């Protein structure tokens with residue numbers, strides 16, 4: 308089973324994973340964007356020396372030491388430097404935004420592909436569901452995260468390097484004192500990263516509960532039952548409780564990091580005042596020119612606000628979001644289900660040998676040591692009490708889940724060795740908990756085989772076989788009627804939905820699928836109609852391997868063989884009369900039902 312790898316991802320590790328991902332989206336635009344960012348940084352850095360030049364030339368002109376063209380040139384330089392800075396600023400911001408949008412789309416697709424490649428059993432695992440939830444949340448953060456670090460490297464750092472050279476040239480002590488001013492803020496942000504990453508781990512499971520309770524109150528599939536049960540207040544309380552808990556986690560994290568930040572900011576401010584005093588002192592001692600004083604005085608403000616932006620806004624965001632980014636990256640490292648694309652022989656028998664399976668987080672196995680051979684073309688009925696392992700067994704046979712012990716093979720190919728698509732290609736299955744797509748009737752049926760045209764003729768065929776008559780229910784737009792109230796369509800009854808699901812399975816089975824599985828999709832259909840459907844089903848499945856699960860033992864007589872499940876084990880197998888003669892579990896179940904029919 309695929310679980311998260313415990314490999315630690317640190318701040319730089321995440322950066323080095325993300326940058327190639329981002330660059331790959333459009334390498335040429337990416338390179339141009341980075342070059343512009345560096346040019347942007349230099350344009351900021353150049354402002355201080357140009358300002359110094361302007362003030363010095365102006366003061367020389369004022370004291371009669373220079374002529375006016377000299378001062379005018381200073382003004383032209385200053386204006387040009389500002390104009391270039393503004394132009395580069397606009398271009399860099401525009402490129403940032405455009406590129407991010409593009410990357411977000413690409414990463415979303417990559418994430419969806421990842422999810423679809425996971426072993427389906429992962430979705431039974433609450434831990435994996437948590438990770439998935441966190442990964443979806445962290446995906447966009449990851450782009451901003453890497454983009455922000457890039458911006459630090461291509462804009463903020465080159466800018467500060469330019470400024471450091473400039474300040475060093477004027478007075479070396481200035482560089483040292485600047486560094487002292489900014490280090491407290493840097494330390495706070497490292498603390499912040501730790502605090503928020505911990506809080507994120509704590510809040511993910513709570514958020515999942517919180518979202519679920521909200522769904523129980525507002526979602527369409529829940530609200531009727533919630534009202535009738537009078538459970539509204541109950542769910543609201545649970546919702547409120549998890550909200551309180553969630554806020555508590557967030558509040559504690561924010562309070563911790565805000566307190567630290569406040570303390571450090573006071574230290575920084577002291578340093579800032581110190582620098583100003585140092586400047587004034589140097590000017591009065593004649594160590595620096597008026598121009599240098601003006602330029603440094605002007606740029607300390609800019610440096611302070613850029614450094615604050617870098618540390619608090621950018622680095623802070625990086626640190627605060629790192630928990631989510633790490634979750635996203637960890638999720639993307641989760642192994643997808645392996646297996647090779649192989650051609651499975653359509654005439655192959657299905658063999659189960661010593662198959663056991665336990666759901667993630669379950670204590671007991673749902674299927675235990677089942678050995679069974681299903682001949683090509685055989686019709687098998689699977690019966691047994693609730694929870695006896697019928698659904699799990701068919702999920703294993705269809706290759707949806709892989710056994711923990713034992714082997715299931717189609718011909719010589721085990722479900723473990725083959726890729727999901729090569730197994731599923733051969734199978735049409737309708738499960739107990741089938742989907743009700745909020746889409747047209749045509750899509751609801753045709754979705755099972757998107758490579759086959761869902762034309763009216765074919766749909767008419769499969770609907771008739773599934774006992775579904777679209778004329779019965781007054782579908783205004785025929786097969787294009789929406790099966791959704793939310794999208795201006797109609798809703799169906801439970802039994803009608805089941806027939807649509809069966810039609811979907813039949814539509815898929817038309818094109819050479821050799822195995823067809825029905826896991827009790829008929830529970831809401833009356834017994835007489837169910838028998839009719841199964842009879843038609845047997846007709847269609849004549850030359851296919853068919854497996855159907857049912858509780859109604861009246862329908863199983865037409866199977867070649869009946870498999871009886873009990874407590875996850877294969878208890879008995881044989882024909883109806885053999886099993887009745889045997890007088891075991893099947894006979895007991897049959898007699899119990901017979902009473903109801905008599």
Ligand SMILES: Nc1ncnc2c1ncn2[C@@H]1O[C@H](COP(=O)(O)OP(=O)(O)OP(=O)(O)O)[C@@H](O)[C@H]1O
Pocket residue numbers: 431666667668669672673691692693694695696697698699700739
């Ligand atoms: N997602 C799950 N996580 C943990 N345990 C599960 C999960 N799904 C099923 N089980 C357990 O596995 C066992 C077999 O369940 P399964 O759904 O296969 O039974 P079933 O025979 O199909 O029952 P039913 O007639 O009610 O459909 C049960 O004990 C059930 O509690």
Ligand SMILES: [Mg+2]
Pocket residue numbers: 697698699739
């Ligand atoms: Mg079941």
